[in-house]
Amino acid sequence: MNFALDYICQITIRQRVPFEKVIIGVVDADAQLADNALQRLNAYFSSPRTNITQMRVKMYPHFKNWLQILQDIEFFSINHMTQIMRMYTKTVGLSGNSQFFRFKPIIDKIGAHPWGDALLDDYELTIKMMLKKLYIDYMTDTYVYQEALTSPKGFIRQRSRWVQGDLNCLKYLPEIIKSCILSRTQKLGIYYFLLQPWLNFLADVAIIILTTIAFTHWHNLYGHLTLMTVMAGLVVFSLFWRIIFGIFYYHDLAAYHEPPLKKHQLALLPLGISYMYVILFLVL
Numbered sequence: 001m002n003f004a005l006d007y008i009c010q011i012t013i014r015q016r017v018p019f020e021k022v023i024i025g026v027v028d029a030d031a032q033l034a035d036n037a038l039q040r041l042n043a044y045f046s047s048p049r050t051n052i053t054q055m056r057v058k059m060y061p062h063f064k065n066w067l068q069i070l071q072d073i074e075f076f077s078i079n080h081m082t083q084i085m086r087m088y089t090k091t092v093g094l095s096g097n098s099q100f101f102r103f104k105p106i107i108d109k110i111g112a113h114p115w116g117d118a119l120l121d122d123y124e125l126t127i128k129m130m131l132k133k134l135y136i137d138y139m140t141d142t143y144v145y146q147e148a149l150t151s152p153k154g155f156i157r158q159r160s161r162w163v164q165g166d167l168n169c170l171k172y173l174p175e176i177i178k179s180c181i182l183s184r185t186q187k188l189g190i191y192y193f194l195l196q197p198w199l200n201f202l203a204d205v206a207i208i209i210l211t212t213i214a215f216t217h218w219h220n221l222y223g224h225l226t227l228m229t230v231m232a233g234l235v236v237f238s239l240f241w242r243i244i245f246g247i248f249y250y251h252d253l254a255a256y257h258e259p260p261l262k263k264h265q266l267a268l269l270p271l272g273i274s275y276m277y278v279i280l281f282l283v284l
Contacts, residue, residue: 120165
């Protein structure tokens with residue numbers, strides 16, 4: 001991508017186009033913009049005060065298996081809600097696919113080669129932008145399609161790479177802590193993102209320990225009842241949120257006239273979300 005940026009820079013200079021009039025877009029090779037995407041991008045960049053935006057992401061419809069449906073609810077609804085919350089704290093993150101920014105402020109504040117070596121290059125660039133007081137907007141009314149993975153093996157490999165990329169970004173932690181530009185809320189947002197692999201690791205360890213204790217004290221009546229009560233509470237709490245996510249996803253599909261899920265798929269969606277997180281258990 002840095003090489004492509006060098007190429008664009010040469011063309012811009014050769015054709016004498018002002019850098020502030022050049023818009024850079026990063027789109028996956030398997031991606032397709034929604035029908036209204038260019039119209040919305042044109043409206044966004046018509047204002048000289050706007051610099052960077054991340055588009056909403058959706059998986060291609062007509063899914064082949066459950067794993068693809070689960071990735072769609074994760075990106076199109078759950079991640080979408082997360083990005084909306086981040087808008088209020090100025091901590092919106094780039095998602096790799098379908099990020100757009102003005103050439104000039106990036107060149108001026110970050111340099112000719114903004115992308116680094118982290119395997120999570122999008123969030124690394126997000127940190128660099130935030131440290132230079134360049135804040136990312138989020139487009140809620142249009143989106144980009146991308147191909148969902150079909151196999152658990154590929155899914156685990158992808159997410160393992162993302163975890164490694166998250167760990168790569170830890171090198172920016174001292175600069176983030178010392179920054180006078182970032183607000184306390186923005187720092188907390190970054191800390192939370194960088195802590196996710198460690199929090200997930202602790203959760204995995206807790207699950208293993210609790211499961212071991214459960215089997216060890218299974219014949220103890222008091223321990224058995226306590227365990228069953230705790231497990232029931234966790235299941236109800238978890239199921240509640242999975243149902244909420246399923247409802248949001250159903251309405252999102254209807255609002256954007258996307259192909260709806262079948263009734264049995266909707267009914268099984270809360271259990272399917274659990275399946276995805278069981279797979280993610282193996283990522284760390």
